[in-house]
Amino acid sequence: MRNWQQDIPTIQAYWIDRVLFDVHHKEGHLQRYNASPDAYLSAIPLSAEIKALIRDNAVGALYLAGANPYLLRAHCLGLHMPDAEFVASLRAVAGEARRG
Amino acid sequence: MADLVGVFAASHTPVMLNFPDAVEEADRSAVYDEFRKLGAALAATKPQTVIVISDDHLHNFFLDNLPAFCIGAADSYASPAEHWLAVDRHALRGDSALSAHVLGEALEAGFDPAFSMQLTLDHGVLTPLVLAGLSRQVAIVPILVNCVQPPLPTMARCLQWGRFLSTAIRSYRGCERVAILATGGISHDVATPRMGMINEAFDREFLRLLELDDSEQLLRFATDHVNEAGNGAEEIRNWLMAHGAAAGHRFELQFYRPLHKWYTGIGMARWHTGDAS
Numbered sequence: 001m002r003n004w005q006q007d008i009p010t011i012q013a014y015w016i017d018r019v020l021f022d023v024h025h026k027e028g029h030l031q032r033y034n035a036s037p038d039a040y041l042s043a044i045p046l047s048a049e050i051k052a053l054i055r056d057n058a059v060g061a062l063y064l065a066g067a068n069p070y071l072l073r074a075h076c077l078g079l080h081m082p083d084a085e086f087v088a089s090l091r092a093v094a095g096e097a098r099r100g
Numbered sequence: 101m102a103d104l105v106g107v108f109a110a111s112h113t114p115v116m117l118n119f120p121d122a123v124e125e126a127d128r129s130a131v132y133d134e135f136r137k138l139g140a141a142l143a144a145t146k147p148q149t150v151i152v153i154s155d156d157h158l159h160n161f162f163l164d165n166l167p168a169f170c171i172g173a174a175d176s177y178a179s180p181a182e183h184w185l186a187v188d189r190h191a192l193r194g195d196s197a198l199s200a201h202v203l204g205e206a207l208e209a210g211f212d213p214a215f216s217m218q219l220t221l222d223h224g225v226l227t228p229l230v231l232a233g234l235s236r237q238v239a240i241v242p243i244l245v246n247c248v249q250p251p252l253p254t255m256a257r258c259l260q261w262g263r264f265l266s267t268a269i270r271s272y273r274g275c276e277r278v279a280i281l282a283t284g285g286i287s288h289d290v291a292t293p294r295m296g297m298i299n300e301a302f303d304r305e306f307l308r309l310l311e312l313d314d315s316e317q318l319l320r321f322a323t324d325h326v327n328e329a330g331n332g333a334e335e336i337r338n339w340l341m342a343h344g345a346a347a348g349h350r351f352e353l354q355f356y357r358p359l360h361k362w363y364t365g366i367g368m369a370r371w372h373t374g375d376a377s
Contacts, residue, residue: 001294003331004250014163021162024183059291069291069331070157070248078184087295094293
């Protein structure tokens with residue numbers, strides 16, 4: 001397995017990362033996100049499928065989609081997602097991770 | 101002229117602060133004890149300033165502006181950047197004069213770092229300093245290396261940076277005693293399917309090569325095998341900078357233990373430079 005899914009982020013990965021970053025670094029964003037993830041994500045230029053992955057904390061799928069792992073980790077720590085669930089979601093996609 | 105009085109390295113991970121009970125008491129005590137020993141050894145070198153080589157975990161920087169190398173140039177740094185990190189908020193004292201010197205020398209020497217006069221430092225800088233009992237004791241110059249978002253600077257460039265840093269410190273007239281603390285690594289994965297798996301063989305070989313001090317072998321191994329050791333192992337760049345700065349002085353491994361429940365191969369070490377050699 002390689003350390004990174006992408007050698008440089010795609011534009012889709014940029015916007016996933018933009019959400020993961022802004023929620024935890026911009027004043028009032030965490031509160032807005034917690035109040036309604038769907039409303040928070042409505043203006044973000046991502047597909048409905050990817051927005052659902054973010055909303056549902058689909059960690060493994062977001063990892064495969066190119067989310068920066070550090071932002072993904074910090075996001076889930078900030079949302080108090082149990083570590084066992086976090087790791088299990090990642091383990092479930094091990095077979096699809098980038099190799100070589 | 102300043103003396104490089106000590107060069108140290110230690111792993112960092114937020115779980116050491118957030119989830120202390122995730123590991124056995126014996127492991128937790130051992131790690132905390134070793135951090136205190138490292139702090140005492142570093143303090144014993146009587147540094148006026150500590151250059152902390154670490155990485156920003158995408159708190160100050162983002163994909164809209166992400167430097168490969170950034171020198172902090174402030175008199176004070178807020179911390180922590182993470183609202184969820186289990187540590188009290190406090191400011192770390194900076195040494196902007198030494199920062200300015202290193203920045204100027206770097207540009208003269210053909211390096212092109214960014215600089216920032218307002219950084220909020222994260223667990224990468226904070227965890228080792230807190231556990232070593234130094235976060236309120238020493239002035240720092242943070243140098244942040246991109247180890248967290250490809251494309252990353254090469255391992256070779258980091259070793260070159262370290263060599264340059266040693267020269268820059270020794271040409272500084274503003275104080276007499278400077279130490280270096282590099283933080284991060286060794287083997288670990290953050291938010292990948294391997295999270296919790298540690299490549300102990302990688303860690304031990306990397307540490308052996310630091311001790312052997314064969315730059316060619318060290319760089320070849322680091323470059324060719326880092327993908328076997330996890331994305332967190334990319335932080336060996338910080339250790340390579342320290343190694344470059346130590347410039348052949350004796351490397352001594354203080355502690356190593358792979359702690360799967362803290363997801364990390366925890367290492368601590370020093371290079372015997374300056375008065376402490």
